[in-house]
Amino acid sequence: MLKFSKRxxxxxxSLQYMATVQIGIExxxxxxxxxxxxxxxxxxxxxxxxxxQTLARHQLIESHHNGPKGGYALGRExxxxxxAQVLEAIEGPLGLTDCSHEKDDxxxxxQMNHCNIRTPLFKIQESIFQLLNSMSIEDLLVEETxxxxxxxxxxxxxxx
Amino acid sequence: MLKFSKRxxxxxxSLQYMATVQIGIExxxxxxxxxxxxxxxxxxxxxxxxxxQTLARHQLIESHHNGPKGGYALGRExxxxxxAQVLEAIEGPLGLTDCSHEKDDxxxxxQMNHCNIRTPLFKIQESIFQLLNSMSIEDLLVEETxxxxxxxxxxxxxxx
DNA sequence: GAATCTCCGACCAAAATCATCGGACTAAAT
DNA sequence: ATTTAGTCCGATGATTTTGGTCGGAGATTC
Numbered sequence: 001m002l003k004f005s006k007r008x009x010x011x012x013x014s015l016q017y018m019a020t021v022q023i024g025i026e027x028x029x030x031x032x033x034x035x036x037x038x039x040x041x042x043x044x045x046x047x048x049x050x051x052x053q054t055l056a057r058h059q060l061i062e063s064h065h066n067g068p069k070g071g072y073a074l075g076r077e078x079x080x081x082x083x084a085q086v087l088e089a090i091e092g093p094l095g096l097t098d099c100s101h102e103k104d105d106x107x108x109x110x111q112m113n114h115c116n117i118r119t120p121l122f123k124i125q126e127s128i129f130q131l132l133n134s135m136s137i138e139d140l141l142v143e144e145t146x147x148x149x150x151x152x153x154x155x156x157x158x159x160x
Numbered sequence: 161m162l163k164f165s166k167r168x169x170x171x172x173x174s175l176q177y178m179a180t181v182q183i184g185i186e187x188x189x190x191x192x193x194x195x196x197x198x199x200x201x202x203x204x205x206x207x208x209x210x211x212x213q214t215l216a217r218h219q220l221i222e223s224h225h226n227g228p229k230g231g232y233a234l235g236r237e238x239x240x241x242x243x244a245q246v247l248e249a250i251e252g253p254l255g256l257t258d259c260s261h262e263k264d265d266x267x268x269x270x271q272m273n274h275c276n277i278r279t280p281l282f283k284i285q286e287s288i289f290q291l292l293n294s295m296s297i298e299d300l301l302v303e304e305t306x307x308x309x310x311x312x313x314x315x316x317x318x319x320x
Numbered sequence: 321g322a323a324t325c326t327c328c329g330a331c332c333a334a335a336a337t338c339a340t341c342g343g344a345c346t347a348a349a350t
Numbered sequence: 351a352t353t354t355a356g357t358c359c360g361a362t363g364a365t366t367t368t369g370g371t372c373g374g375a376g377a378t379t380c
Contacts, residue, residue: 091161227378
């Protein structure tokens, strides 16, 4: 439960990739094309294309349709792209319940004679939203340890 | 996105209801039946039945199959039922990604040549999990304002 | 024994999601 | 100018999840 959709995963992976790939390059933002990202991560190209289109439509990345040298590049600094923005671009406004939006007019929520759990649920939702908004693509650029380096496995003084 | 399923909503509503209804009653826990909850909240009975069965199977509530006086009652103190427990009971182990579990063997996640966003994603997931585990059914028992009391709508001194 | 309830499993329908395909347009390279 | 490699957009099909339904078995009270 509470799982990201694959599209969301793909979006995050792509943005992370685009961020790392253009590190240190100031001008001429490094443009990467769909196929490159897809092959790098084993993602069906056509689906990824749609994800990237969506991100572009939401200004998170810029499309450079320049023929053979075309592709995408980040539209802003990595730290200015929050995870909440990415998720909302991909999956629409996020909320735990249907009545999260239109807080007053709960047209749908009338189902329940009187819903007594709105307030606490909104608080939870707010917390999660803040969390997702406090993290950016920059925070995804951590060194990914190649898996399972159990702490204090190597005795001291014996470098590799 | 990140929406609860309706079953989860129903579960929370039911637990909240069962908690309020038995307030002040020490012994003989007030047993409520499925239909009562369903009618109270306009929920299809059969679906709610399944939700309650699931909760019972996970020990969150107790089933009293006593014929006409049968029904369900909370299995523990409201404060000992965390939202995380409820959600996991209803929707299975929660995690943002498919590879959330089996952290080492990422059999599925091999899709991505190398997934560089595991670590930060796990952190987010951990935060959300803590949040959901820090709140219990007791926290749902707040006074719910009857909706739309727009601030300072009524001029002072002119009651109703 | 009849009524009322839980319990369980199987089942169907609708909706969301994943994935694919085809066609239009653009700009660089030759 | 033609080719080529790319984006862009919409439509469509397949798969999965979810919401919702049904029928029968077992227990208990009246």
